[in-house]
Amino acid sequence: MSRKKSQKSRGGGSSSSPATSARNLPPKDGARAGGKSCSPDSEVPVNGVVVPGRPSLSNSAEFYDMAFKVMLVGDSGVGKTCLLVRFKDGAFLAGSFISTVGIDFRNKVLNVDGVKVKLQIWDTAGQERFRSVTHAYYRDAHALLLLYDVTNKTSFDNIQAWLTEIHEYAQQDVVVMLLGNKVDSTHERVVKREEGEKLAKEYGVPFMETSAKTGLNVDLAFMAIGKELKHRSMKLPNEPKFKLHEYVRKEVKGSGCCKS
Ligand SMILES: Nc1nc2c(ncn2[C@@H]2O[C@H](COP(=O)(O)OP(=O)(O)OP(=O)(O)O)[C@@H](O)[C@H]2O)c(=O)[nH]1
Numbered sequence: 001m002s003r004k005k006s007q008k009s010r011g012g013g014s015s016s017s018p019a020t021s022a023r024n025l026p027p028k029d030g031a032r033a034g035g036k037s038c039s040p041d042s043e044v045p046v047n048g049v050v051v052p053g054r055p056s057l058s059n060s061a062e063f064y065d066m067a068f069k070v071m072l073v074g075d076s077g078v079g080k081t082c083l084l085v086r087f088k089d090g091a092f093l094a095g096s097f098i099s100t101v102g103i104d105f106r107n108k109v110l111n112v113d114g115v116k117v118k119l120q121i122w123d124t125a126g127q128e129r130f131r132s133v134t135h136a137y138y139r140d141a142h143a144l145l146l147l148y149d150v151t152n153k154t155s156f157d158n159i160q161a162w163l164t165e166i167h168e169y170a171q172q173d174v175v176v177m178l179l180g181n182k183v184d185s186t187h188e189r190v191v192k193r194e195e196g197e198k199l200a201k202e203y204g205v206p207f208m209e210t211s212a213k214t215g216l217n218v219d220l221a222f223m224a225i226g227k228e229l230k231h232r233s234m235k236l237p238n239e240p241k242f243k244l245h246e247y248v249r250k251e252v253k254g255s256g257c258c259k260s
Contacts, residue, residue, distance in 0.1 A: 032115070062109040064118035068229045069140050070222070073162060074147035075155040076100075076126030079181040082212035083147065084123050087222050095128050100125040100135055110226045115234070117226045131165075138169035143225045148196075150180045150209065151188040156195070163203055175228050176205045179221055184211040197213070206248040217253055224248050 047059065072080040079102055082093050088106050105122045122141070124134040137145075144164055148155040166176060180196040183189070193209055200207030206224065210217045224247055230244035 010024055022166060034104065060111070062118070064109045064116040066115065066230065066233060067118035067120060068142040068226075069120050069122065070143045070145065070225055071124060071134075071137060072145050072147065073124050073134070073156050073166070074126055074167075075149070075152070075162075077152070078126060078147040078149040078155050079212045080147055081123050082132075083145075083179070083181060083210065083218060083221075086212045086215055086218045087121070090215070092215075094213075099127060100130075102130055103137060108222070110223060112223070112226045112230045115184045117230050119222060119226060120235050121222075122214050135165075135169045138166065138174075139171065141170055141174055142229050143175035144170060145177050145179055145221060145225070146205075147179045147181050147210075148191065150191045150196075151182050151185045153190050156191045156199075159192040159199060165183055176224060177225060177248075178203075178207045179217075180207070180209040183209040183216060184213045203259060206245050208252045209250055209254075220248075220251050220253075224251070 001103050071107075072084060074080060076099055084106060085091055087094050089202050100123060100224060103122055103124050107118055107120050109116050109118045122137055124130070124137070144166055146159065146166070148159055150156075163176075166174070178196065178200045180191060180193070196207055196209065208217045208221060210221060212218060224244060227242055227247065228244045231239070
């Protein structure tokens with residue numbers, strides 16, 4: 001599958017403008033990027049967790065102890081690619097919006113309490129026409145970051161439909177986190193933080209507002225997922241149970257504050 005993006009106007013929704021150009025993305029780990037090898041590292045899934053048989057090298061040539069698959073989902077234009085690029089490269093892809101075609105992944109190894117946790121992060125296309133492609137990837141996902149755009153009410157209204165889709169296609173115990181992105185756009189905001197919080201509470205999922213532009217809460221979102229997955233898979237006898245909701249509540253920063 002190609003990871004080229006088709007250019008389209010801003011404003012979200014699921015229009016399907018024809019492809020005109022590819023975005024000048026930084027190099028990616030995913031196989032679909034520039035003809036690099038597509039197969040993830042030689043890892044053996046054990047109880048759904050990808051555990052290397054020996055200290056392993058990831059695509060990004062970093063050792064890790066355990067690996068998990070994380071998917072970014074949500075309407076087209078909510079900022080999934082930008083969130084991933086911010087997390088992976090610490091950069092923001094400003095300029096014209098070029099929509100993802102299909103699906104692609106990038107790796108990042110996090111140090112979670114002394115354990116090297118590799119997140120293989122799949123960036124999906126939000127456009128309706130790619131839905132059947134992304135459905136196939138839900139099954140293997142350990143965590144899903146579900147995004148809406150705080151400046152786009154439709155993307156927020158569609159969260160319910162995304163959750164229904166997740167319940168239909170993902171594993172029952174998949175970790176889901178709701179993210180309200182683009183909080184830097186204060187003047188264009190149409191979805192209040194309280195609305196996001198209420199919806200997340202209704203569905204029992206952790207919630208935070210993020211900005212791929214400023215970096216607000218971006219590292220935190222992935223670290224929270226990494227911590228939850230690591231604790232689930234290790235379950236050390238003397239270790240207190242990790243409480244994802246509590247961790248997020250404690251660590252999250254408000255949009256008026258600082259960078260993550
Ligand atoms: N102000 C602001 N703009 C953002 C932010 N994140 C993304 N954008 C902009 O929103 C547009 C869409 O971002 P993408 O990351 O391509 O959106 P996407 O969810 O990957 O879209 P699809 O690939 O179509 O699914 C781009 O013009 C970005 O520059 C953010 O945090 N703040």
